[in-house]
Amino acid sequence: MTNSRIAGLGYYVPENIVTNDDLAKNMDTSDEWIQERTGIKERRYATKHKETTTTMAKKAAEIAIERAGITNEDVDFIIFATLSPDYYFPGCGVLLQRELGITKTEIGALDIRNQCSGFIYGLSVADQFIKSGMYKNILLVGSEMHSMGLDYKTSGRNVTVIFGDGAGAVLLQPTQEEKKGILTTHLHSNGIFAEELALISPGTHGGYHDKEDLVDFGFPDPSEHGGIFATQTMLDDGLMFPNMNGKLVFKNAVVKFAQVINEALTKTGLSKEDISMLVPHQANLRISQFIQKTFGLRDDQVFNNIQKYGNTTAASIPIALTEAWEQGKVNEGDLVCLAAFGSGFTWGSALIRW
Numbered sequence: 001m002t003n004s005r006i007a008g009l010g011y012y013v014p015e016n017i018v019t020n021d022d023l024a025k026n027m028d029t030s031d032e033w034i035q036e037r038t039g040i041k042e043r044r045y046a047t048k049h050k051e052t053t054t055t056m057a058k059k060a061a062e063i064a065i066e067r068a069g070i071t072n073e074d075v076d077f078i079i080f081a082t083l084s085p086d087y088y089f090p091g092c093g094v095l096l097q098r099e100l101g102i103t104k105t106e107i108g109a110l111d112i113r114n115q116c117s118g119f120i121y122g123l124s125v126a127d128q129f130i131k132s133g134m135y136k137n138i139l140l141v142g143s144e145m146h147s148m149g150l151d152y153k154t155s156g157r158n159v160t161v162i163f164g165d166g167a168g169a170v171l172l173q174p175t176q177e178e179k180k181g182i183l184t185t186h187l188h189s190n191g192i193f194a195e196e197l198a199l200i201s202p203g204t205h206g207g208y209h210d211k212e213d214l215v216d217f218g219f220p221d222p223s224e225h226g227g228i229f230a231t232q233t234m235l236d237d238g239l240m241f242p243n244m245n246g247k248l249v250f251k252n253a254v255v256k257f258a259q260v261i262n263e264a265l266t267k268t269g270l271s272k273e274d275i276s277m278l279v280p281h282q283a284n285l286r287i288s289q290f291i292q293k294t295f296g297l298r299d300d301q302v303f304n305n306i307q308k309y310g311n312t313t314a315a316s317i318p319i320a321l322t323e324a325w326e327q328g329k330v331n332e333g334d335l336v337c338l339a340a341f342g343s344g345f346t347w348g349s350a351l352i353r354w
């Protein structure tokens, strides 16, 4: 039986540190409020016009590829998870392929849009491709440049203070070693909650506009046939910024994190006592602490770095996993549990025998 294993991993965060006090210069918030509710002390922002979601991904990917002991040309498939792409389309997968200089091989590149659980979704897809024998060197990246599209006024404070920029990558390869590598993955969603954490404009939904307000794209009658992709109202009402029902997200997150971790343990016949290291999506330190308590894990069994980087959505798990590994906290034979919950709502888990 072939399993997939993480053969190399890497991360990149921009140099520019933005503290809670920096944010408080533009909006009504405070270091005390942010730390108390989220645990976040600071986050990184990419340098605009110099860095993008893809350029950060490239830096993380190169480290992962090198650590796997292969070259860029050996990568035979790319999976890219992000909610903050360089372009509306095409997705970042092909841009990363170009940045890595591996266009000659014309390998496939897949874009994943599952927000905070994008990395787990990508891991699950990669795992199936490797198990089936289709690919042997899959590059999976989560990268986000939130800073390019946040509301820095008080109106956006409940969302903006949480997010940060960064990228993480893993290189997945097959292993024949029994009970090693990715043991199981579990994916879930519930679209009933789609708008509870969302950036809904611009888009094809067509709501939120007055006839006079329509941008004229040349349609005969835009109110009937289109021309509603972008409107002044969308800008005025802040609909081009992410919106979040924080309390609802929090309440669902703590329940679903626990459920999906238990699902993975049950599937593999393992128990919470077997977990060596839990690397949760870095959504909010209070959520991670809640999960830690639920499973009775010690501090050294849960890895958190949200204090330094904020919530980097699809990048948060690979960044945290890489840091944990670099610090010697993930070792051969360890049972590593990954879990995420976020916009969609979508959530998932993975168990990896390192």
Ligand code: UT7
Pocket: 028, 029, 030, 033, 034, 037, 038, 116, 157, 158, 159, 161, 162, 197, 245, 246, 247, 249, 250, 253, 282, 283, 284, 287, 311, 313, 341, 342, 343
């Ligand atoms: O990874 C994606 C998934 N996202 C998450 O997992 C986030 C989950 N949710 C959360 O982490 C929390 O809901 C937040 C940290 C976002 C917010 O904490 P909360 O305790 O749920 O606050 P709230 O939104 O209910 O707001 C409470 C008060 C409100 O003021 P009033 O109406 O009571 O006067 C907010 O306006 O706190 C206010 N508030 C702030 N005050 C200072 C909201 N954001 C801020 C802020 N600074 N940044």
